[in-house]
Each structure stands twice: as C-alpha cells, then as structure tokens.
Amino acid sequence: xxxxxxxxxxxxxxxxxxxxxxxxxxxxxxxxxxxxxxxxxxxxxxxxxxxxxxxxxxxxxxxxxxxxxxxxxxxxxxxxxxxxxxxxxxxxxxxxxxxxxxxxxxxxxxxxxxxxxxxxxxxxxxxxxxxxxxxxxxxxxxxxxxxxxxxxxxxxxxxxxxxxxxxxxxxxxxxxxxxxxxxxxxxxxxxxxxxxxxxxxxxxxxxxxxxxxxxxxxxxxxxxxxxxxxxxxxxxxxxxxxxxxxxxxxxxxxxxxxxxxxxxxxxxxxxxxxxxxxxxxxxxxxxxxxxxx
Amino acid sequence: xxxxxxxxxxxxxxxxxxxxxxxxxxxxxxxxxxxxxxxxxxxxxxxxxxxxxxxxxxxxxxxxxxxxxxxxxxxxxxxxxxxxxxxxxxxxxxxxxxxxxxxxxxxxxxxxxxxxxxxxxxxxxxxxxxxxxxxxxxxxxxxxxxxxxxxxxxxxxxxxxxxxxxxxxxxxxxxxxxxxxxxxxxxxxxxxxxxxxxxxxxxxxxxxxxxxxxxxxxxxxxxxxxxxxxxxxxxxxxxxxxxxxxxxxxxxxxxxxxxxxxxxxxxxxxxxxxxxxxxxxxxxxxxxxxxxxxxxxxxxxxxxxxxxxxxxxxxxx
Amino acid sequence: xxxxxxxxxxxxxxxxxxxxxxxxxxxxxxxxxxxxxxxxxxxxxxxxxxxxxxxxxxxxxxxxxxxxxxxxxxxxxxxxxxxxxxxxxxxxxxxxxxxxxxxxxxxxxxxxxxxxxxxxxxxxxxxxxxxxxxxxxxxxxxxxxxxxxxxxxxxxxxxxxxxxxxxxxxxxxxxxxxxxxxxxxxxxxxxxxxxxxxxxxxxxxxxxxxxxxxxxxxxxxxxxxxxxxxxxxxxxx
Numbered sequence: 023x024x025x026x027x028x029x030x031x032x033x034x035x036x037x038x039x040x041x042x043x044x045x046x047x048x049x050x051x052x053x054x055x056x057x058x059x060x061x062x063x064x065x066x067x068x069x070x071x072x073x074x075x076x077x078x079x080x081x082x083x084x085x086x087x088x089x090x091x092x093x094x095x096x097x098x099x100x101x102x103x104x105x106x107x108x109x110x111x112x113x114x115x116x117x118x119x120x121x122x123x124x125x126x127x128x129x130x131x132x133x134x135x136x137x138x139x140x141x142x143x144x145x146x147x148x149x150x151x152x153x154x155x156x157x158x159x160x161x162x163x164x165x166x167x168x169x170x171x172x173x174x175x176x177x178x179x180x181x182x183x184x185x186x187x188x189x190x191x192x193x194x195x196x197x198x199x200x201x202x203x204x205x206x207x208x209x210x211x212x213x214x215x216x217x218x219x220x221x222x223x224x225x226x227x228x229x230x231x232x233x234x235x236x237x238x239x240x241x242x243x244x245x246x247x248x249x250x251x252x253x254x255x256x257x258x259x260x261x262x263x264x265x266x267x268x269x270x271x272x273x274x275x276x277x278x279x280x281x282x283x284x285x286x287x288x289x290x291x292x293x294x295x296x297x298x299x300x301x302x303x304x305x306x307x308x309x310x311x312x313x314x315x
Numbered sequence: 316x317x318x319x320x321x322x323x324x325x326x327x328x329x330x331x332x333x334x335x336x337x338x339x340x341x342x343x344x345x346x347x348x349x350x351x352x353x354x355x356x357x358x359x360x361x362x363x364x365x366x367x368x369x370x371x372x373x374x375x376x377x378x379x380x381x382x383x384x385x386x387x388x389x390x391x392x393x394x395x396x397x398x399x400x401x402x403x404x405x406x407x408x409x410x411x412x413x414x415x416x417x418x419x420x421x422x423x424x425x426x427x428x429x430x431x432x433x434x435x436x437x438x439x440x441x442x443x444x445x446x447x448x449x450x451x452x453x454x455x456x457x458x459x460x461x462x463x464x465x466x467x468x469x470x471x472x473x474x475x476x477x478x479x480x481x482x483x484x485x486x487x488x489x490x491x492x493x494x495x496x497x498x499x500x501x502x503x504x505x506x507x508x509x510x511x512x513x514x515x516x517x518x519x520x521x522x523x524x525x526x527x528x529x530x531x532x533x534x535x536x537x538x539x540x541x542x543x544x545x546x547x548x549x550x551x552x553x554x555x556x557x558x559x560x561x562x563x564x565x566x567x568x569x570x571x572x573x574x575x576x577x578x579x580x581x582x583x584x585x586x587x588x589x590x591x592x593x594x595x596x597x598x599x600x601x602x603x604x605x606x607x608x609x610x611x612x613x614x615x616x617x618x619x620x621x622x623x624x625x626x627x628x629x630x631x632x
Numbered sequence: 633x634x635x636x637x638x639x640x641x642x643x644x645x646x647x648x649x650x651x652x653x654x655x656x657x658x659x660x661x662x663x664x665x666x667x668x669x670x671x672x673x674x675x676x677x678x679x680x681x682x683x684x685x686x687x688x689x690x691x692x693x694x695x696x697x698x699x700x701x702x703x704x705x706x707x708x709x710x711x712x713x714x715x716x717x718x719x720x721x722x723x724x725x726x727x728x729x730x731x732x733x734x735x736x737x738x739x740x741x742x743x744x745x746x747x748x749x750x751x752x753x754x755x756x757x758x759x760x761x762x763x764x765x766x767x768x769x770x771x772x773x774x775x776x777x778x779x780x781x782x783x784x785x786x787x788x789x790x791x792x793x794x795x796x797x798x799x800x801x802x803x804x805x806x807x808x809x810x811x812x813x814x815x816x817x818x819x820x821x822x823x824x825x826x827x828x829x830x831x832x833x834x835x836x837x838x839x840x841x842x843x844x845x846x847x848x849x850x851x852x853x854x855x856x857x858x859x860x861x862x863x864x865x866x867x868x869x
Contacts, residue, residue: 057434108614117381118613120434121569125609128562132603245558249445252438290449293442300439301427499738506724506735512686513722513777515706516715518740518784522705 024159029282030275031160035170037274039228039235041267042173043247044254045180046224048266051255052197053217054106056119060127062248064222066134067093068229069239073143083149083230087172090226098219106218107211127244134241142238150234165234172231176224177267193217246292253296333632334493337576338486345482355474356546357591362481363543364587367564368571368579369488370535375565376573377495377504378528380429383437384444385536385564388418390556392537393544394451394460400468407471411480411541418537421447422530429525444556452552465551468544477546484542488535492576496632504528505574563587566605569612572619575631581620637662637819638683638714638788643692643702645678645843652678654843656692662787665810665820667830667851670840671864676823677719679840680790683821684716685709697787710740713787717794721773723780725766729757732765732776733783740784748783754809755779771798778809788819795826807832827851839863 047061058064068090072083109119151164184190192213195203204210232247233239254273258265276295280288345362349355367389375381395417399410428439451460460466495501506514507521515521540555547554563586571582586605594601616622621631638660645653653675660666668676681687683694685706694702696714704712724732730748737746752758755775760768765776774794781789791810795803803826810833814820824830830837831851839847839854841863847854854860 105610105614112617114379114433117379117433118617120437121381122610122613125606125613127606128602129606129610132599132606135599136603249438249441253442256435256438286453286455287449290446293445293449296442297439297446300431300435300442499734502727502731502735503739505727506732509724509726510722512706513718513724513780514735514739516684516710516740516784517736517780518707518710519735520707520739 025282027158028160029278031157032162032166033275033278034271035162035166035274036235036278037271038170038173038267039166039231039270040250040254040273041270042169042176042224042228042231044251044258044269045177045266046221046228047248047251048255048258049180049217049224050221053193054110054196054214055115055200056106056109056218057116057123058221059120059124059248060130060244061123061221061225061251062244062246063127063130063134063241064094064225065229065232065247065251066239066241066244067130068226069232069243070134070138070143070229071226072145072230072233073138073239076145076149083145083233084168086230087227090230091223094223094226095219098222099215102215102218103211106214127248131241131244134244138241140241142240143233144238145233147234163234165231169231169235172227176227180220180224181264189213189216249296250292253292253299256296257299330497331493334490334497334576337493337580337632338489341486341489341580342482345485349478355478359474359478359481359546361584361587361591362478362485363539364563364567365580365583366481366485366488366539367536367560368567368583369485369492369576370532370539371564372568372573372575372579373488373492373495373535374528374532375568376492376575376578377501377508378525379433379508380525380529381433381437381565382440382532383558383561383565384440384442385532386556386558386560387440387444387447388421388533388536389540389543389560390444390447390451390552391418391421392540393550393555394466394540395537396541397466397468397544398460400471401466407473407476407545408480411538411545414541414544415534415538418533418540419530421537422533426526426529429522429529441558441561444558444561448552448556451556461552463552465549465554466544467549469548471545472548474546477542480545481539481542484535484538487538489576489580491531491535492579493632496576500524563590566609568619570605570608570619572621572631574618575621577632578619578621585620635661637664637697638821639693639695640679640683641693641695643679643682643689643694645675645682645687645690652843653682653689656840656843656845658838658845658848660788660819660821662819663814663817664836665814665822665834667834667837668821668823668840669825669827669830669837669854670846673842674840674863675843676840677792678843680716680792680821680823683788684714684790707739710736710784710786713785714790715740715781715784715786715788716790717774717777717781717792719792719796721770721777723765723768723773723776726764728762728764729768729776730761733779736780736783746783746785751779751782754782754812756805771802782813786818788821789813791820791822793823793825795824795829803829827855 043065047058050056050058068086071090071093072086075081075086076083105122109115109122112118150168154161154163155167184194192208195208196210196213200210254269255266257272258269273292273295277288277291280291345358348358371385392414396410396414399405399413425443428436431439452463454462456462457464495504503519503524506517507519507524511521544550544555567583567586568579570586572578590601618625624631636659641657643653643656656679668679670676678687682689685704689702693700696712701709724735733748733751737748749758752761755778757772757775765773768776794806798806807829810820822830835850837851837854838845839860846859846863847857
C-alpha cells in the first residue's frame with residue numbers, strides 16, 4: 023500500500039522534526055519546573071527570523087540557525103533573570119509560571135502581528151535543496167530531510183551535553199534535585215539560565231523549518247504549536263528530554279496516518295493524543311514518577 | 316490575597332449585605348443603561364464576559380484549577396440550545412436552560428480531568444475544548460451540527476429577550492460566587508485549595524466538592540453560551556468555541572482578583588471597556604496590553620487589582 | 633473487640649522495590665497511648681500514613697472500631713474517628729486560626745456541635761484566633777494542626793513527631809495536653825524520637841526497624857533489647 027508507506031516514512035520524518043519542536047519545552051520544565059507557555063510563539067519567531075533573512079537579506083534561511091542561538095541568548099538570559107528566580111520563590115511556581123508565560127506568549131504574538139501582519143509567510147522552497155529524497159520508494163522534499171537531520175543533530179548534541187560535559191552533569195543534578203545541587207555548590211541559576219536559553223534556541227531553530235514542514239508561518243500558529251509541543255512532551259514524559267523523541271514519533275506517525283486516511287480529522291490528533299495520554303498515563307510513556315490526586 | 320468573609324459571628328442577613336448590594340448594583344446598572352446608552356450589543360457582550368469571568372472564578376478562585384478550555388462549555392451551551400431550537404418547538408428559555416444542562420453533562424464526562432494537577436489540567440481542558448470545536452465544525456457532521464457553516468436560529472431572534480436572560484444569568488452567577496464566599500461549602504473549597512490532604516483529614520470530601528465546583532462553573536458557562544447564541548442567532552462554530560473567549564475570561568478574572576465576588580466584575584468591566592475602545596479595530600494592541608498586564612500581574616500583583624485594597628487592610632467581598 | 637479500637641494485621645507496604653512496612657501487626661485500646669519509635673526510615677510515618685488513609689496498604693488488614701478501614705478514603709476516616717497531625721504542619725495558611733478549626737468542625741464532625749473556643753483553649757491559641765495561620769510560629773502551627781484534628785472528634789489520634797524543635801517547657805505542655813486527651817478517651821499513637829518525652833506520657837511502645845516490628849513492650853525493656861539497640865546504634869551489641 024503506497025499510501026501507508028508514505029504515511030509511515032513521512033510520519034517518521036515529521037515526527038523527528040516535532041521532537042525538536044517539543045524538546046525546548048521539555049528542557050525548560052525539566053531544569054527549572056517552569057512551563058513556558060510562550061514556547062509556540064518563540065518557534066514562530068524563529069520562523070520569522072528565517073523569513074526576514076530570506077526576504078530582506080536574500081540569505082539562505084539556514085543562516086537563521088546560528089542566528090537563532092544568538093537571539094535566544096540575547097533575549098533569554100535577561101528574561102530568565104528578570105522572571106524565573108522570582109517565580110521560584112513564590113507560593114506556586116508551576117501555575118504562576120504557566121500564567122506568566124501565557125501572558126508573555128500573548129504579548130509576543132501581538133508584537134509579531136504588529137511587526138509582520140497576520141499573513142502566512144513562506145520561504146523559498148529550494149533554499150534547502152530543490153529535489154526530493156526517496157526512501158522505500160517514497161519521496162519527500164529535501165527540506166524535510168534537512169529538518170530531520172538538524173533535529174537529530176540537536177538532540178544528539180543535547181545528549182552529549184548531558185552525558186559528557188561538566189555543565190551537563192550539573193544540569194542533570196539540578197534536574198533531579200535543585201536544593202541538593204545548590205548545596206553541593208552548583209551555581210543553579212547559571213545552569214538554569216543556560217538551559218532556558220537553550221530551550222528558547224531549540225524552539226527558534228525548530229521554527230526555521232516550520233515554513234517547510236507546515237507550509238507557512240504566521241503569528242497565530244503559536245498557540246497550536248504550544249499545545250502540540252505539550253502533547254509531545256507529555257506523551258514522552260515531562261522532564262525527560264529523550265522521551266520527547268518518542269512523543270514526536272507518536273505524534274508524527276499519528277498525524278500522517280490521519281492525514282492520509284481521514285484528513286478532515288487530522289487536526290484533532292494532537293489534542294486527542296494529549297487527552298488520552300494524560301488520562302491514562304499522565305507520567306508519559308517513560309517516566310516512573312507517581313502523580314498526585 | 317483578599318481576606319475571607321465578613322466576621323463569621325455576624326448574623327446571616329448582615330453577612331449577606333455585601334452580596335445584596337452587589338446584586339442590586341448590577342441589576343440597576345444593566346437594567347437602566349440601555350435607556351441611556353444605545354449600544355445594546357456592547358452591553359450584552361459585557362454582561363456575557365462578566366458572567367464568564369465570574370464562572371471561571373467559581374472554579375479557579377475557589378479550587379485553584381484554571382480551565383483553559385472553559386470556552387468549551389460556552390460552546391456546548393450555545394450549540395445545545397440552538398440545536399433544540401432548530402429541531403423542537405420548545406420555548407427559548409427552556410432551550411437556554413437545557414444548554415446549561417448540556418454543559419454540565421459535558422463537565423461530568425470530562426470529570427476525570429480533575430484528577431490531574433495544575434498545569435496538566437489546564438492544558439488537558441484546552442485539548443478537550445479544541446476537540447469539541449473540531450468535532451462540531453467537521454464537514455462530515457454538517458447534517459447534525461451544521462459543520463463549518465454554523466447555525467442559524469433567526470426565528471427566535473430577540474435582542475430584548477436575550478438581554479434580560481443574560482442579565483438573569485449574570486445575577487445568578489454573582490449570587491453563586493457570593494454563596495461560595497459566605498458559606499461553609501465555600502470555606503471547605505478554600506481549605507482544599509490551600510492543602511487538599513489536610514482538608515481531607517478535616518473531613519472535607521475533596522473529590523466530590525471539586526467536582527461540584529466544576530459542574531457549577533460549567534453550568535454558568537453553558538447558560539451564558541446559550542443566551543449568547545440566542546442573542547446573535549447566526550454564528551459559525553468558532554464564534555462560540557474560540558480560545559479568545561477563554562483567554563478573555565481568564566485575563567479579566569485575574570486582573571480583577573480571583574477568590575472574591577467583585578474581582579471578576581471589576582476586571583471584566585475595566586478590560587472589556589478597554590477592548591471595545593481599542594481592541595475591535597486593532598486587536599493586536601489589546602493583546603499586547605493584556606499580555607504585558609498578565610506578566611506584570613504575576614510578578615507584582617498576583618492577587619489582582621483588588622488585592623491593592625486588601626493590602627491596606629480593607630476587606631474585599 | 634470492645635477492648636480494641638484499632639488493629640493492624642500483617643500490614644505490608646512497598647514503594648517500587650523498596651519494602652517500607654513488613655508484616656506490621658499491633659492493636660491499640662480506647663484511651664491508650666502507644667509510642668511508635670525507630671530510627672529514621674524505619675516506617676513510622678508510613679504506618680501513620682497507612683492508618684490515616686494517605687497511603688493504601690499493599691496487603692494486610694486494618695480494623696477500626698470493628699470496621700475494616702484499609703480502603704476507606706481519608707475524609708471518611710476522619711468521620712469515623714481517625715485523625716492525625718503532620719510532621720511538617722499543614723495548616724490552611726491564608727485562613728485564620730479560628731477558620732482552620734471551623735473547617736474541621738463543620739466537615740469532620742457528624743455529631744454534636746463542636747465548642748471551637750474550648751479547642752482553641754486546649755491548644756493555647758485562643759488569643760490568636762483572628763490571626764492567619766501562615767503568620768503563626770512553627771510550634772503554634774503544630775498546635776493548630778492538632779486542633780484541626782481534635783475538632784473532628786477523633787477516637788484515635790496519630791501524632792507525628794510533635795516534639796521536634798520544642799524546648800523543655802513546651803514539651804511539658806504538650807505532654808500534659810496529650811495526657812489530657814487520653815483521659816478523655818482518645819487513643820493516641822505517638823511517633824517520637826524524644827525518649828524522655830515519650831516516657832513521660834506512655835509506657836507501651838512499638839519499635840520499628842527497616843519496616844519490621846522489632847519489639848513491643850515497655851520503653852524500659854526496649855532499651856535493653858539487643859535488636860532494638862542494634863537498630864538504633866548499628867553493628868554488634
């Protein structure tokens with residue numbers, strides 16, 4: 023069945039990309055227990071960065087990848103220190119951060135509309151290769167393969183960071199027990215700020231590919247991307263970065279299959295997945311943590 | 316956070332005085348304003364948003380659960396009432412009432428969501444609301460729900476009827492909030508919100524009360540949605556399922572101050588008036604304003620505007 | 633049955649692979665004070681959590697007043713007459729002292745109306761009735777926690793390390809209060825590390841070690857029991 027093969031290969035590619043979409047949210051939550059509800063809007067910003075580079079400077083949008091990291095550092099570092107320590111000292115950091123970042127996301131979305139208008143913007147389709155690459159007889163645009171490759175590279179780099187670098191160890195310590203990490207002399211705020219910037223950078227990098235995998239970028243995509251990211255992260259398990267790959271794949275395959283066979287219902291996929299997982303197994307497919315009643 | 320009720324030792328009538336006052340002011344304001352201010356539609360939508368903010372407050376202010384998908388109940392009520400109008404000959408008020416019941420039924424079905432904590436609950440309720448929207452607006456179901464083409468119930472169109480019905484719903488929602496503020500039930504909810512384990516050990520049936528608050532909150536949204544559908548009479552699915560409605564309700568309630576009765580009223584009146592001044596023509600400016608507002612609120616004034624009074628020692632009802 | 637208020641029979645609890653309670657069995661009579669001691673991690677608080685319904689036992693039976701209670705939700709246990717304090721006091725921080733008691737009096741007590749003022753006097757907080765719980769000192773919060781439990785009219789009160797951090801005068805006051813409660817007919821299980829304090833209110837203790845019952849008897853005999861000594865001090869006796 024050609025259709026099925028297309029859906030599966032496409033679903034895997036799509037899913038790997040969506041792991042990248044979700045991983046920034048997961049990283050930030052894992053390290054500082056903050057839910058960045060503006061995540062989707064930061065992804066959109068990445069997309070617009072690529073758009074500006076292509077439209078105004080005529081650069082290849084791939085240049086947006088390193089620039090996203092720079093931008094994330096410039097915006098993220100002060101944002102972290104302005105907001106996160108205060109939130110963590112409050113009575114209910116999880117919910118308050120939820121609401122604060124929700125507000126931030128709304129503000130960013132408004133600014134995006136004011137800056138670029140509400141139209142959908144796309145990028146030159148041959149900027150990442152004008153052909154298609156095929157596997158198992160199914161062909162997908164080059165940009166999809168580039169996106170999947172970049173996603174895998176990013177996740178691989180993250181894994182290396184956690185398992186091979188000193189800062190990575192420190193980050194894992196903070197993830198498992200913040201107070202103890204503090205007691206052993208780790209500069210928890212610096213580690214967290216770094217993770218925060220990394221989370222935003224990962225979101226922006228994913229955003230660069232959004233016009234290719236979703237067709238176009240527009241300000242209103244933000245909310246949907248956040249919810250989808252949430253679904254992916256929860257399926258994998260909140261706080262476990264590797265779980266995001268599982269979540270991405272489940273989402274990618276589910277969406278592709280739905281689009282192939284029951285396309286009018288395909289936009290229900292992330293929401294239905296999220297509800298099912300959250301009600302059946304809220305700790306995700308990987309985590310062992312118990313949940314509170 | 317604003318302090319709790321007037322002295323518990325006062326007589327019931329004396330304790331209910333602030334509630335009666337608030338209800339009287341609301342009734343007077345919205346019954347009289349149409350005579351001096353011609354834009355009935357604006358007043359109607361303002362009432363709807365005060366009601367929604369209050370309904371959200373019933374859940375969030377008293378249990379700490381923030382339903383991002385609150386609009387789902389609003390849409391439920393709108394669709395249930397409208398479908399009844401289209402397929403039965405029942406009087407409109409009955410249809411509105413059943414709209415509320417439909418929302419409660421949906422809330423019962425979604426009851427398991429209450430097992431989740433904080434953020435999980437919020438996002439899951441959002442997902443549920445979106446699923447409802449996609450189901451209702453799906454072209455395959457156009458014969459049943461009108462699909463993406465929406466519904467038209469012009470034969471019952473009645474600006475005055477729907478206006479006064481919404482006013483009644485607004486008063487009911489306010490009365491419910493007052494009851495929660497003054498009653499032992501409400502005190503139990505507050506205790507649950509602060510420490511569910513300790514509350515359970517104090518004998519509070521935590522799960523059951525949380526469910527009740529959820530159902531009451533859903534009923535308010537459902538009735539509101541049904542009255543809204545009656546008022547506009549012709550609507551597409553996203554008019555009654557758009558997330559913007561949830562967002563506004565949350566923002567208005569947070570801005571005013573949750574856990575009080577007048578907080579959502581104040582928040583909705585101020586911000587919706589702002590919206591109608593600048594937001595309809597340039598919605599992104601309004602969005603920017605309330606986005607920044609929320610960030611500032613969480614950082615500096617998490618109890619909302621009314622907590623400024625509570626800080627001075629003034630009890631806020 | 634009439635001389636036994638609470639009975640645990642072979643109660644087991646594990647978290648993942650870690651056994652926290654192993655075949656714990658004992659009984660408490662009405663009005664009796666039973667001490668529960670053991671080194672850290674021996675399962676004392678878990679025992680309280682299981683009896684009060686916060687955790688569910690994996691196997692075994694718990695019978696209270698003739699009814700099996702190992703599957704009953706917490707608020708129903710409160711109605712039946714079991715209550716507890718928390719090692720780190722859990723009060724309703726934004727509500728006043730009086731309101732904290734009122735919640736329990738209203739929801740937890742099916743019987744006669746509760747005299748809130750007398751409870752406030754028992755826990756020595758009647759002068760602070762209007763203050764918010766969050767503004768109390770930690771020790772006052774412990775007492776408020778106890779008051780909350782008392783307002784539900786318990787027949788069995790589980791007290792979790794209430795003595796920690798108290799000075800001798802305060803300890804004496806608590807000891808008096810606990811003895812008074814016992815005289816009123818309330819059975820107490822008192823988890824403690826402070827042996828002198830425990831010794832002043834009861835003579836019967838159970839010693840737990842790594843989830844197992846090591847000893848049941850008098851406090852004096854416990855201190856000579858080789859397994860008990862080993863559990864507390866480790867190694868050969």
